[in-house]
Amino acid sequence: MQPAPRTEGRWRGWAAPLLLVVxxxxxxxxxxxWSAGGSGQRPAAEDAPxxxxxxxxxxAVDAGAPVDGSPSVxxxxxxxxxxxxxxxxxxxxxxxxxxxxxxxVSYENPFTGQQVDGYGVPTxxxxxxxxxxxxxPGSGQMAVVLGHEDAGNGGAVFDGLIxxxxxDAVSMRAQDGSTLRLQVxxxxxxxxxxxxxxxxxxxxxxxxxxxxxxxxxxxxxxQDAGASEDNTVVxxxxxx
Amino acid sequence: xxxxxxxxGRMRRVLTVTTATIGLAFLPGVAMADGPDTDVLSSVxxxxxxxxxxxxxxxxxxDELTEVPLPTEVPLPTGAPAPTGAPAPTDTAAGDSGLPSxxxxxxxxxxxxxxxxxxxxxxxxxxxLDALTDLLGQLPAPEAADMADAGDEVSSLGLIELxxxxxxxxxxxELQDLxxxxxxxxxxxxALTDLLRELIPCPEETAxxxxxxxxxxxxxTPTTTAPAVAPVAYLGYAPTGVDxxxxxxGVPLTAFGGVLLLGGAALTGLRLRNRAARATD
Numbered sequence: 001m002q003p004a005p006r007t008e009g010r011w012r013g014w015a016a017p018l019l020l021v022v023x024x025x026x027x028x029x030x031x032x033x034w035s036a037g038g039s040g041q042r043p044a045a046e047d048a049p050x051x052x053x054x055x056x057x058x059x060a061v062d063a064g065a066p067v068d069g070s071p072s073v074x075x076x077x078x079x080x081x082x083x084x085x086x087x088x089x090x091x092x093x094x095x096x097x098x099x100x101x102x103x104x105v106s107y108e109n110p111f112t113g114q115q116v117d118g119y120g121v122p123t124x125x126x127x128x129x130x131x132x133x134x135x136x137p138g139s140g141q142m143a144v145v146l147g148h149e150d151a152g153n154g155g156a157v158f159d160g161l162i163x164x165x166x167x168d169a170v171s172m173r174a175q176d177g178s179t180l181r182l183q184v185x186x187x188x189x190x191x192x193x194x195x196x197x198x199x200x201x202x203x204x205x206x207x208x209x210x211x212x213x214x215x216x217x218x219x220x221x222x223q224d225a226g227a228s229e230d231n232t233v234v235x236x237x238x239x240x
Numbered sequence: 241x242x243x244x245x246x247x248x249g250r251m252r253r254v255l256t257v258t259t260a261t262i263g264l265a266f267l268p269g270v271a272m273a274d275g276p277d278t279d280v281l282s283s284v285x286x287x288x289x290x291x292x293x294x295x296x297x298x299x300x301x302x303d304e305l306t307e308v309p310l311p312t313e314v315p316l317p318t319g320a321p322a323p324t325g326a327p328a329p330t331d332t333a334a335g336d337s338g339l340p341s342x343x344x345x346x347x348x349x350x351x352x353x354x355x356x357x358x359x360x361x362x363x364x365x366x367x368x369l370d371a372l373t374d375l376l377g378q379l380p381a382p383e384a385a386d387m388a389d390a391g392d393e394v395s396s397l398g399l400i401e402l403x404x405x406x407x408x409x410x411x412x413x414e415l416q417d418l419x420x421x422x423x424x425x426x427x428x429x430x431a432l433t434d435l436l437r438e439l440i441p442c443p444e445e446t447a448x449x450x451x452x453x454x455x456x457x458x459x460x461t462p463t464t465t466a467p468a469v470a471p472v473a474y475l476g477y478a479p480t481g482v483d484x485x486x487x488x489x490g491v492p493l494t495a496f497g498g499v500l501l502l503g504g505a506a507l508t509g510l511r512l513r514n515r516a517a518r519a520t521d
Binding site: 104116118119125146151153156197199218 | 475
């Protein structure tokens with residue numbers, strides 16, 4: 001005589017593989033944004049803010065209309081006053097990226113071990129961030145815009161920042177279409193040692209007429225520290 | 241009345257007498273009106289010994305100056321240094337009619353007052369005690385001339401002989417009013433203020449300039465600038481670097497997800513196979 005089938009035991013047996021499938025699906029969904037574009041980029045391991053699926057990752061250069069989940073930007077209207085930047089375009093190095101607003105963040109400097117105040121960095125390798133605790137672009141005081149640099153395979157938004165030259169065109173556009181025309185002031189400033197105050201010193205002693213400072217990393221990538229050793233800065237002024 | 245041939249010299253003499261008169265007789269009151277910190281008369285007293293005067297003598301000096309005539313010829317005070325950078329008077333009897341400017345040190349007179357300005361408008365005058373002390377030391381003996389006569393003479397000079405195209409076109413009238421007020425003992429403060437603003441112009445706000453007569457040569461006031469914007473203290477740390485070659489966390493996580501998915505699928509298949517086998521049995 002056959003024993004009666006035990007329904008409860010049968011469902012218990014299915015639970016484990018179902019849970020595995022669900023967990024796998026969730027893991028893949030969470031990881032998928034970083035594989036978009038094929039570069040596998042992610043924000044710097046060095047104290048980058050937590051990344052979520054809503055970060056809106058795209059290719060480092062997403063030319064044309066925004067496809068990275070950022071709200072659409074109105075038609076361009078040239079201004080020379082302060083704006084809250086929503087999009088940054090640097091044709092010379094193929095940058096057309098969303099601009100996030102990031103304030104001041106407390107970090108542990110991996111080179112000094114000290115707790116320091118630093119700039120909030122973009123949540124994506126493909127986007128840039130404006131230091132929202134500082135001046136606005138076009139305000140008459142110098143704004144700071146940051147982007148990642150990938151010391152490995154490349155593919156980060158500011159990989160080409162070091163190739164900019166004086167006079168290269170830059171534009172920053174606000175959500176309402178207000179656009180600042182800028183041009184690069186001179187060659188990039190490189191080799192700003194993160195173990196020192198070189199970055200702050202350079203920014204505080206910025207050239208006359210500098211309205212925006214574009215900041216990224218440079219130099220060797222220190223595996224122990226998990227960070228690039230230097231910073232690179234490019235200054236730009238509003239074309240009035 | 242003597243005829244003068246050097247308008248600039250006359251002007252200087254007019255200013256000399258007027259400034260000395262105003263300074264000694266009226267400016268203390270004007271300055272005191274600005275507040276206790278500008279109580280010039282009381283400030284003069286401690287400085288007076290340098291000029292050979294005792295504090296008790298000062299009011300008397302002022303009174304005497306208003307009562308006694310000025311000298312027709314002004315001798316240099318004994319021991320007083322000769323004016324530098326200016327020609328010595330050669331014919332005071334012919335051309336100066338006894339006005340005392342030739343005997344006064346121009347530099348002391350010029351440095352007597354410095355303007356205090358607000359938005360390009362004269363709001364006060366600082367009396368330089370050192371200059372005043374020097375000036376008092378150069379004044380002639382009080383019995384030389386009558387101050388009222390000097391005022392009349394100044395008035396006449398101002399009305400008749402000031403240049404028509406001078407840089408101070410309204411000064412003669414104002415000076416006349418002032419002297420009339422001095423003589424009558426009924427000085428109009430507004431007239432005095434206007435005159436002082438003419439005599440001691442404020443420099444342009446955008447560019448420091450040398451102030452005019454009655455002030456220290458070369459003296460300037462600070463340039464007025466727009467309100468300063470608070471400087472930005474830029475931060476010194478920007479962690480914007482990554483090395484994707486050394487980035488070993490993304491791939492394992494992806495692989496982990498794939499392994500989970502494959503494992504789940506395998507387990508599911510195994511269960512289905514076992515179930516089918518039991519059903520066959």
